[in-house]
Amino acid sequence: MTPQKHRPFGTVSQLPSGKFRACYTGPDGRKYSGPSTFFTSGDAHAWLRQEQKLIEWNEWEPPKLRYRSQDDANRTVGDWLRQWLDLQEKRLKPSTMANYRDTLDRRILEVKGKAGRLRDVPLVKLTRRDVVDWWDAITIQFGHQPYNRAAYVRLRTAMQAAVERDMIPTNPVDVKDAKKKPKPARKELPEAATMRAIVDQLSHPHKLIGILTFFHGMRIGEVLGLRRKDFTITEDAIMVHVRGNAYRTANGMIYQDTPKTSAGNRTVPVFKAFHEDVRAHIDTIPGDSPDAFACVTGTGKIILDTSYRSVLDRAKKRAGVTAKITPHYGRVWLITTLVEQGMTIPAIGEILGQVDLKTITEIYMRTSEARRQEALEKVNEALGDI
Incomplete structure (x- = not known):
């Protein structure tokens, strides 16, 4: 009896590109191809032999699943x-x-x-x-x-x-x-006189940053992102339009034309007490371009937030201030001051670009010691009249 010839496993075909493609029918009756084409016929046949052994050893699974498993393992x-x-x-x-x-x-x-x-x-x-x-x-x-x-x-x-x-x-x-979300450190309410003493120790171009963060509740990135066209100056009023934000990278400060939050796009009125300082600063901005940044170094780059904080620390020492006061403390002061003057929480939120009003009432808002004592005295007087 003539022995049957062993049927070859799979097929190898040469493509027009000169490379070789290997295919075979798996145990599930489906056709499978190699993960890629092969440079030589020998490589294609070697891959087929490897697949055949996996079938014989009952270790076979579809190639794509096997390769994915290898990727996952690595x-x-x-x-x-x-x-x-x-x-x-x-x-x-x-x-x-x-x-x-x-x-x-x-x-x-x-x-x-x-x-x-x-x-x-x-x-x-x-x-x-x-x-x-x-x-x-x-x-x-x-x-x-x-x-x-x-x-x-x-x-x-x-x-x-x-x-x-x-x-x-x-x-x-x-x-x-x-x-557990850490409880935010309570920011003590800074006194206006203390912040003014620090600002007076700052010089151009850092003084504007101090004015707008301490007394106008602007975030430091918002101030560093300001350009000439973001200031509207008239005889009686100065308005700052917050349209963007500057953030720090390994290569320096980068400007993005959107503010930090959706509510950040807003207009902030500048208190008259600081009009002269702001006008003086705007006059020193290099060039005439409306897009020229307002807070830059001598080389024309946006001031690093970390550099400003170092300058601010030195100004605090010169002013004799030992209490912790960062640029963000200005938001605490402004919110509390505006509340004491009767402004509503939503209106304050619009000025500060704070969409979460709960944050204003639970974290930022404080009562000054003088106001607290005044309120207690009024209650005491009322009780005395009963």
């Missing part, structure tokens, strides 16, 4: 975080993206020490224990800082995105301590 937490950040690029503002990247770099992607181990864990093997170890490590290394929780929130969001893509079955980012 993908680390750091790989996925970088990919996730790239996915946010078109969705978020440049300033927000810079914050996201900086936060994850500081606490996961570029952090040193034990905390840095998290980025090298294979994504499919990430466990809650790995996340807890990371959280403990950054707490020991950095203390209880807002950056820690911000990184935790970004990590949890990125892992949830991985769950939605069927890359991992569940989200392992679940740390009880990290869920």
Whole structure:
């Protein structure tokens, strides 16, 4: 009896390009091709032999699933975080993206020490224990800082995105301590005289920043993003139009033509006590372009927010001020002062570009000691008349 010839497994065909394509019919009756074309016929046949062995050993699965499994096995937490950040690029503002990247770099992607181990864990093997170890490590290394929780929130969001893509079955980012939102430090109400003493120690071009942040409730990024055309100056009034925002990157301050929040696009009236200072500053802006930035260095670049804070610290020392006062404290002072003068909370929110009115009432608004004592005395007098 003539022995049957062994039927070859799969086929190899040459393409017009000169390369070779390998195909075969799998155990499920479907046809499968190699992951790419091959330069030689020998390479194509070698791939077919490898596929045939997997079938014989009962270890076969469709090539695309197998290659995806290999990709998943090789993908680390750091790989996925970088990919996730790239996915946010078109969705978020440049300033927000810079914050996201900086936060994850500081606490996961570029952090040193034990905390840095998290980025090298294979994504499919990430466990809650790995996340807890990371959280403990950054707490020991950095203390209880807002950056820690911000990184935790970004990590949890990125892992949830991985769950939605069927890359991992569940989200392992679940740390009880990290869920607790830190209570914001109470900003004590600064006295107007104290802030004025500090501003008087500032010189051009930093004095304008002090005036607009301390006494007009503007955010420092909003002030640094101001251009000549954002000032409307008449004989009796000066208006500042907030249209954009400047934020810090590794290459310096970058301007974006949208404010920090949706409510940030607004007009801020300047108090008459500062008209002379503002007019003097506008006269010193280099060039005649309406787009010329108002707060620049000698080389024409937007002043770094960190540079201004250093200048402000030196001005505080010269003014003899030891209490903690940052540019953001001006929002506390302005909100409280306007409330005491009878302005409504919604109207104050419009001036400060604060859409969350609850923040105004619960965090920013304070009562000065003088006003508090005055109110108590009026109640006492009323009680005496009963």
